[in-house]
Amino acid sequence: MYYNENTIIYLNGAFVKATESNPDMYSQTLHYGYGVFEGIRAYNTEKGTKIFKEKEHYVRLKRSCELINIPFEFDIDELIKQSYEVLKKNNLKDAYIRPLVYCNPNMTLVKPNNVSDVNIMICAWEWGAYLGDKMLNLMISSFCRPHPRSVKVEAKACGHYVNSILATNEAKAAGYDEALLLDYNGFLAEGPGANLFFQKDGQLFTPQLGSILAGITRATVIEIAAELGIKVNEGLYKQEDLLAADSAFYCGTAAEVAPIASVNKNVFKTAWKDSLGKQIQDAYQCRVLEKKYELAK
Numbered sequence: 001m002y003y004n005e006n007t008i009i010y011l012n013g014a015f016v017k018a019t020e021s022n023p024d025m026y027s028q029t030l031h032y033g034y035g036v037f038e039g040i041r042a043y044n045t046e047k048g049t050k051i052f053k054e055k056e057h058y059v060r061l062k063r064s065c066e067l068i069n070i071p072f073e074f075d076i077d078e079l080i081k082q083s084y085e086v087l088k089k090n091n092l093k094d095a096y097i098r099p100l101v102y103c104n105p106n107m108t109l110v111k112p113n114n115v116s117d118v119n120i121m122i123c124a125w126e127w128g129a130y131l132g133d134k135m136l137n138l139m140i141s142s143f144c145r146p147h148p149r150s151v152k153v154e155a156k157a158c159g160h161y162v163n164s165i166l167a168t169n170e171a172k173a174a175g176y177d178e179a180l181l182l183d184y185n186g187f188l189a190e191g192p193g194a195n196l197f198f199q200k201d202g203q204l205f206t207p208q209l210g211s212i213l214a215g216i217t218r219a220t221v222i223e224i225a226a227e228l229g230i231k232v233n234e235g236l237y238k239q240e241d242l243l244a245a246d247s248a249f250y251c252g253t254a255a256e257v258a259p260i261a262s263v264n265k266n267v268f269k270t271a272w273k274d275s276l277g278k279q280i281q282d283a284y285q286c287r288v289l290e291k292k293y294e295l296a297k
Helices: 028-032 054-067 076-087 158-173 216-226 237-245 275-287
Strands: 009-013 016-017 039-044 048-051 095-103 118-125 136-144 178-182 188-190 193-201 203-207 232-235 248-251 257-265
Touching: 009 076, 016 054, 016 076, 016 275, 028 095, 039 076, 039 275, 048 076, 048 158, 054 076, 054 216, 076 095, 076 118, 136 158, 158 178, 188 193, 188 203, 188 237, 193 216, 193 237, 193 275, 203 216, 216 232, 216 248, 216 257, 216 275, 248 275
Parallel strands: 136 178, 136 257, 203 232
Antiparallel strands: 009 016, 009 118, 039 048, 039 095, 095 118, 178 188, 193 203, 193 248, 248 257
16 A cells, blocks of 8 residues: 555665665664654645645654654755655655654663664655545544653654554544544543644634644644634633534644544534635645635635
């Protein structure tokens, strides 16, 4: 699904076949989840293949490393250049790009002391919207997001996603499409791999930063809303606020803008086609494809 015998990846300054780049079984990242990654999308625009907000993603990759004490001395502009090269070598125009920073063999819990103990890999594959194109039915998870004093929640660290896997599989086992996690105080947080927005009385609301990942798509949604004259409120909200909302959606690089039909079987009253989320979804697609967006009358 993600690669075959012809797939080329970027690894520590060279291009190699994915099938010939086996990870070290003693890697600290494999054993302890001590690594960071990014999810980036490239789109086939009228002006050619463009990676959306590539600079922001690689800056966050570096910041994630800094937050959890992994040395990062890679040149961001060079990584962007090599990301385009990965797309070219694999004949990809619309694609999902995955940079991964991982560590060398180390069975201790001590950070790498040398830059030579840190590796960078960039791969890419064709991937549709992560959550599909249907209206989502969510379950409020029994799992909560980690406490900000237990981990660096703003780091996109590999090990953090065990929490996401647990929540997603719990929801799917119960017959739902995806989970919604609360924070440690019971306030709305985010999805396993996406940020949450909901609509009420002509405004958008989204959980504030602190217990959630600072999503780059989340920031883009806020930018688009400002351009469309839609007020966005960031704060602490309870699940009761969401259940009383008019509509809701998830957003993320992998998911893009994904409409939500219901939460815990409570159906939102506003049709998606009439929602602020639909306006955002249409504008977002124009943004990534570098097209002009005109609000439907």
